[in-house]
Amino acid sequence: MPEQRRRSVVIIGAGPVGCALATLLRRRGTRVDLFERASAAADAGSGRSFNLTLTSRGLDRLPGSVRRRIYLRGTVLVKRVIHHRDGAISTQPYGSASAHHLLSVPRRVLQNILRDQALAAGARIHYDSTCVGVDTARPSAQLRHRDGNSTWVTGDLLIGCDGSGSAVRRLMTGRHPGDISASCTTIEHGHTEISMAYGDADPTGMHLWPRGDHFLQSQPNRDGTFTTSLFKPLAGDPLRPHFAGMTRQEEAEAYCAREFPDVYPRMRQVGEDLTSRPPGRLRIVDCAPHHHGRAVLVGDAAHAVVPFFGQGINCGFEDAGILAGLLDRFGFPACEESGTVVEAVAAEYSRLRVDQCRALADLSMENLQELSSGVDSSEVLARRALERRLQELHPELCPSLYQLVAFSDVPYETTRRRHRESAALLDSLCRGRDLRRDRETVIDEFVGSFGGRWRTGAAN
Ligand SMILES: Cc1cc2nc3c(=O)[nH]c(=O)nc-3n(C[C@H](O)[C@H](O)[C@H](O)COP(=O)(O)OP(=O)(O)OC[C@H]3O[C@@H](n4cnc5c(N)ncnc54)[C@H](O)[C@@H]3O)c2cc1C
Incomplete structure (x- = not known):
């Protein structure tokens, strides 16, 4: 034409x-x-x-x-690498397939x-x-x-x-x-990039330090460097936006030394990074x-x-x-x-x-x-183990929320509805039960109720 x-x-x-x-x-x-x-x-x-x-x-x-x-x-990042408060490290794959x-x-x-x-x-x-x-x-x-x-x-x-x-x-x-x-709407969390020399860390994962209502995240780059960001609530000061409790460099350094002791020595200019310019909204x-x-x-x-x-x-x-x-x-x-x-x-x-x-x-x-949740009570861990087992046994019926959001074209609204229904059903099946003992029974009951209603891609 x-x-x-x-x-x-x-x-x-x-x-x-x-x-x-x-x-x-x-x-x-x-x-x-x-x-x-x-x-x-x-x-x-x-x-x-x-x-x-x-x-x-x-x-x-x-x-x-x-x-x-x-x-x-x-x-390419295939997993989350989680750095716990006690120094332990665990990993969570993003999904079950190479895609x-x-x-x-x-x-x-x-x-x-x-x-x-x-x-x-x-x-x-x-x-x-x-x-x-x-x-x-x-x-x-x-x-x-x-x-x-x-x-x-x-x-x-x-x-x-x-x-x-x-x-x-x-x-x-x-x-x-x-x-x-x-x-x-502007939310209460802000973000700032922190320079961190982390080149010897696992380059195939997204590193995460969950710490309650705030978290640190570090992503590997192709050239061996890492891009690291802190996400944290801001103090309610509209004239001078800053992270809560961090107006001075020493406060920022003390915060990082306390919350992220495993990587703090690699943050060479963290006091300046966190206080010299306003965090992003x-x-x-x-x-x-x-x-x-x-x-x-x-x-x-x-x-x-x-x-x-x-x-x-x-x-x-x-x-x-x-x-x-x-x-x-x-x-x-x-x-x-x-x-x-x-x-x-x-x-x-x-x-x-x-x-x-x-x-x-x-x-x-x-x-x-x-x-950001760093709370890993034994009940939460048992429930997560059950969900992982369910996803392993029935990947078609029970893909994780993350998998559906990130790696499928199932509409976000359907994904949210499906997740809410499955979480509510699991809540009711788990209530009052010892999940270490009754895990397989809960899974069978879940599949009996949920199966047929939702299949990946079928229920849009
Ligand atoms: C901290 C942070 C991390 C993020 N991480 C992710 C992530 O990991 N994955 C992900 O999917 N998304 C992420 N996002 C979201 C992502 O950055 C945005 O969704 C994306 O940048 C949107 O792209 P856009 O082209 O719509 O808008 P923008 O990137 O904002 O581009 C808009 C363009 O319009 C131009 N412009 C603005 N006003 C005018 C005007 N009046 N006239 C002419 N031109 C104008 C601007 O100069 C700009 O070039 C993140 C966002 C933030 C803040």
């Missing part, structure tokens, strides 16, 4: 999700222009340096050639790969272009450029991929408050629907979640794959008149995504407990 007759899409934000979506759309012959607030020399994406873990839920939405490039630069692994990639590396792939596919990226206005009917966006001038650009479809602080979302909800609404964005007129929101712009399930970007790639699939299904790339097609696609996209993203937001917040 001649270039001038192709359908065109305007994407605001050339972060990882915007670039991944641009590649998917270019492969369908659509013209794609991305407008990015940052300058070409700076980094697009959400600013801070941290590693992102990708799982098959998100990776499988990307073209194979893009996936292969990411694997070449990432680190059940995380791919850990530094955010900048991932961003660069996705940007280069979008450009190679023929997308155009316009830097120093900040979105300051939207019109969802035409649809078009107003961009302010570095020289202070602004221009309007129009396409057949407008997509906001401009992250959790999305201007597109703010402008849409501001102009159409009766049709679309959004809220943004973590936001939950809830928005419904994810569209208005001929404009849609994709990625964090529609649904930022806390990172405790490591699914934010995976969910963004899932959005991108689903939106590209809908555009195909409704005949967008070759349609004669795009208006009604785009409106139908946008409405269907919202219908498919809003509840899923809300379910992920809940699951992500609930997983904070799993990551």
Whole structure:
């Protein structure tokens, strides 16, 4: 098809999700222009340096050639390595099959790969272009450029991929408050990266130090270094955000020496790391629907979640794959008149995504407990052993919650419902029983009640 007759899409934000979506759309012959607030020399994406873990839920939405490039630069993690308070170390595999692994990639590396792939596919990226206005009917966006001038650009479809602080979302909800609404909640936990020389540690696992309401996490990189982050509640001081009980370097050092004595000697500048700049804040964005007129929101712009399930970007790639699939299904790339097609696609996209993203937001917040809980009473350990045994014996019927969230395409909402039902049933079967003695009986009873109702992938 001649270039001038192709359908065109305007994407605001050339972060990882915007670039991944641009590649998917270019492969369908659509013209794609991305407008990015940052300058070409700076980094697009959400600013801070941290590693992102990708799982098959998100990776499988990307073209194979893009996936292969990411694997070449990432680190495969097959288990959690848990560093207990008493110095003991235990491991938990992420799943039961070779596909059940995380791919850990530094955010900048991932961003660069996705940007280069979008450009190679023929997308155009316009830097120093900040979105300051939207019109969802035409649809078009107003961009302010570095020289202070602004221009309007129009396409057949407008997509906001401009992250959790999305201007597109703010402008849409501001102009159409009766049709679309959004809220943004900042949670009490913040995060900061800590320099830690940990090169001799096991490079195939995600290292975790759960310590009650806070935890330390260290992810291996391909070059033998580790990226280490602390997640901890902040003091309620809006003028000077800092971790609770840590305004001075000595307090931060004493805290790490007490909580993480096994690795404290490897944290050479931890006092400075923890006090010299404000910790990053973590936001939950809830928005419904994810569209208005001929404009849609994709990625964090529609649904930022806390990172405790490591699914934010995976969910963004899932959005991108689903939106590209809908555009195909409704005949967008070759349609004669795009208006009604785009409106139908946008409405269907919202219908498919809003509840899923809300379910992920809940699951992500609930997983904070799993990551930070250091309480391993004998009852908790017996219950976990029973769940592991159940998963070993009946992997189809009882995949772990983690497996379903990270490594399947079962909708998040179905996953959450299934998990809640199975946990409630197990609670009732375990009540008043000695699980070391009655484990096999509980498993048989569980399979009798739960089997047939839920099979992986069958009950969506
Ligand atoms: C500490 C932490 C750890 C995380 N770990 C994981 C993980 O392990 N796995 C995972 O899946 N997810 C993780 N996430 C979530 C992940 O970072 C986000 O889901 C992901 O960055 C979202 O990508 P995005 O492209 O939607 O938004 P962003 O990365 O925020 O990119 C948005 C882009 O839009 C541009 N932009 C913003 N405003 C405008 C404007 N007005 N005009 C033009 N351009 C604009 C920005 O410059 C940026 O380039 C983590 C998040 C945090 C905070």
